[in-house]
Amino acid sequence: MERIDAAAHTRGESQYLDDMPLPGEMLYASVFSSPVMHGKILSLHTEDAYSLQGVVAVLTSKDIPGENQVGPIIHDEELLASSEVCYVGQPVAIVVGTSPEIAMKGVKRIVMNVTELPAVTDPKEAFLQGKIIGAPRTFTLGDVDTVWQNCDFIVEGACDIGGQEHVYLETQRARAIPLEGKSLRIHSSTQSPNAVQRYAAKILGIPASSIEVDVKRLGGAFGGKEDQATPWACMAALAAWYTRKPVELVLRRADDIRMTGKRHPYKSDFKIGVTKEGKILAYEVKHYQNSGATADLSTAVLERTLFHSTNSYFIPNVRIFGVCCQTNLLSNTAFRGFGAPQGMFVMESAITKVSEKLGIPREEIQEKNLLKENDLFPYGQRARYCHIGDTWNKAAERYDLPKIRQDIEDYNQTHFETKKGFALMPVCFGISFTTTYMNQASALVHVYTDGSVSVSTGGVEMGQGLTTNLVIAAARAFGIEGHRIKIETTNTTRIANMSPSAASSTTVLNGNAMLRAILQILDRLKSLIIKELRVPDKDKITVVNEKVFYDGLETGWGWEQLVQTAYLNRIDLSAHGFFASPEIYFDKTKEKGHPFVYHVVGTAIIEVTLDCLRGTYDMSSVKIVHDPGRPLNEHVCRGQIEGGLAQGLGWMTMEDLRFNEKGQLLSGNLATYKVPDVYFMPDDIKIEFLENGKILGPYGSKAVGEPPLMYGIGVFFALRYAMLAFKPHKEFTFASPLTPERILLQLYSEYLNK
């Protein structure tokens, strides 16, 4: 089946936030932000902005009627800086004007005097200065300290991992509309309507029930709108509160890149001990996360780094240390993978270094240490239905790994100027919010008397295909046709206290909540019909293809008749469903538990060609075996895999966030921050599914949003393979992204300044 929204998308008829018809008297907001990394605000002059024709209001922290606070986990983040600024791009004031251009012009007229304070940008340096957020965390398994001596080889190394900008094509935006009395409706491009509601209420000092948040769809999010959509919505709300007019705030691309957080850069040190045969006995890693200026979701992101620090491998003795380091950079945030990619990158680097030192092929070490059923993760959960080995074997067989290896060796023998490389990348990613209480969802389902159905859930459609999956699941559950089902906007007045659409869990949680609502209605309908038909057994009633069956035989009743009869019999045709993932818990005092409902696994083989003269490269192919459970919709599932892969490849190669020494982002627009384009992505992408088992999603589908991103990590090691083919005796770093510049400088370090 095609995606529900595809046709409207291709016609340009799908409405994004600012495509909605304009309310009269709309005003527009623009944001003044800190030009310095760290400083004390001495004075803020807004008069010149005010005097500009068309400027209606200039708002600062002083104008916030409630609490000036938007920090989601730790309350350390002001909406508008009041006395101190901690990074370049930190919002300080809002200018509201009759057009976006006027508001932006007003922003230019604001003058802020600051005394600059010392700033730090390096996470390890911040750590040494004691600038950390939350407490450091350590996961352990076995006893690394005593096992080192049993290892035949011990290798140590360091990784320097770059961040990543989300580049959702639709930038951050919100529109706030004053309603009667002291209440507001906010349209926000957010993954977390509940967070917008909660913080807007807090900022304005009113109850959450006075704020209605409504979300139709997002033009991409990838984690960047999980927490960081909130401030912009709150600013629009504040402006609307003051002016009593509708206010729209749309960040221009350059402002969005300059002011919003990104994937966390990490610096990590590893030590790994192996036997002669390449069996890993011990692994120790220390992760220094560059959290940026405020906590945001950093502590949760770090936690997932710890969970995934051993990726798809079983290592009996492990110590994983992680700490959130506070620096004077943008406040980093959720991004597809949520800390797992960094943890996995370090693991893969350690294995690579071992393989290079021992001269054992990388994939042999990887294969030898893959997780098996019932193996223990360092966080205490056992691997169950975790078919990583199956995906590995299927990939090796299906795509003929020996031939790939041989062809590449032959090519490199016969070519000098260009070299090829390949790498395998197994991924094992745990599904659920690692914060246990967030694993809940609710849904509201109405059946109207004409047989059409309205579904509201707490899930937000952002391209991941939620709407399509919900329609398929609802239609199957009711036994009716998909066109009868309408998925409503995500709205806080219909669904309270929703978790953000994140952690790849949206479809699973909301889909199950919806099914529970549907089952209630179906149950009522069945009770009715057995009375009407004078048959005994409710359980023998089924609805298939809009027809009612009893014990497999047609009853002559159709869906519409059933619904109408129910209405006339005063049967409730609405239901609220609630779902919480069973069986998950995590004890932070012991750092042990069962945090994941299940794991999504897969293996990718990535091939590249490196131009050794110019340092540039092409992705030759990516071949994947992925375990999707039973996908509800194959388009959606493949699309998520391919899109995630593209982001992973980009993260590892050209997505390069460069700051100058003043903490200003140099790659602050799409001319300088490059993401994969049609030519970068290989033409040869193959995806095979592993058919199997038992999972929790609606109708056995597994979550698919995040895991595929991590296939992209393989490209780093494929390129490294090619680099080593050109310069076999050189030491290369584990610094990402591996840009053409990094490659060339490393290949030819001896020619610098010649």
Add this chain to the structure above:
Amino acid sequence: MYPEIHFLLNDREIRISEHPAVLVLDYLRGSERLVGVKEGCREGDCGACTVLVGELSGEQVVYKPVTSCLMPVGELYGKHLVTIEGLNMPHLSPVQQAIVDEGATQCGFCTPGIVVSLTGYLMEDHQEITKEGVKKYLSGHLCRCTGYRSLKQSVDHFKKTLDNNKGIGFLVANKMIPAYFREIPARLRRIPEISMRKEENTPDFFIAGGTDIYLQKNELLPESRICVLNGQPEMKGVFKKNGYLHIGALTTFEEFAQHTGIIRIIPYIREYMFQIASLQIRNRATLGGNIINASPIGDMTILLLALESLLVFKDGERSRTVPITSFYKGYKQLDKTSTEILTEILIPEPVSGVLINFEKVSKRKCLDVASVNSAMKVRCEDGIIRDIGLAMGGVAPVPLFLKATCQHFLGKQVSGELIEDAFPIIQKEISPIGDVRGSACYKRLLARQLCIAHFTKIFPEKVKVRDFYGTH
């Protein structure tokens, strides 16, 4: 009051009197509320704002995809502007259906622009629909969701029905685009020729393709007196005269690269173009704008420098010719007054045996600005270098002609040693600074690498990369 702009928007005839510098994107989303056109960057880098612009060419209208975020409304006079809304029919078009069938849309924000571009591809007259063709039309579009495979795959869907298509007539007849397209040539012809008013005041800014100036002067333009140069057709086109190839300054990158006269002297120009901007930008960006913008890494500028072109300027009736090699005086300082207009670029007709190579290294291979780029023109007689022009970008405040290095090569036999000896000279001539496109030492290293690339590509039988690095 601004002069009236009279044009067709989808199936409607429009007369507006907006400031000519207003962006087509803002006009469409703001005044017309045609919100299928999306804004993703306002810098020409994402393609979400793509529209088709149709112009009369003989009996026909030729459509090209362009980014509406860098185009002034002043330029719409007499043209047909097509947005996604103007391509919609009651049923889905082949492009729309292919994207639906392939699941090649997720969040959908990039999708309308992509549909517009691919429709532009189908509207072209071509022998065959190819995957490479589809990729070329997707080259200016960013999609952060799909990873592009499904988009590329759309080629299979319209290939069979559309190979050997006969252009717009065929598409209309088969209900692949709306019927109103048939009437467009006649309707455009009915729009009166623009009467060029003599400007009493000199303008503050000239706009050619707008692909540079809107990035730099975005805020000033709507408040300034501007002159839209593309209203001056005499500055377009390529012709031969007196031993020179004359290229109108308003010739776009794409027109330049497709011109047979140009292909004759720069045989691989279309391959180089693959690395330069995107189709939408190349349909707008002019050679003149590239030269006057004076970016040290302008790709066409570097090519024209290596070819030792001449620049012809006009100021009212006065005319002047300047060699491009002496045109750049310092960072964005030019041998040009503010009222002079570049009208033509003259490339000396090469003697036979001249070989040309262009190199560009950027973080992303396509639609990215170079870290370092370089062009070389060289002619040997009996193995001796008799003529050479070597230009390099990104290594100095100006697009650099490497005079001393050229001098070093002149009169000598091509050999590995000769090239090795050139490296210190190059390093002395260049003075790169570190920036977002690369550190200074990277650019220095690239200067060396690209010099090797030129010679090993042009003289593969004489020098090989291995000669320089084979020892380790």
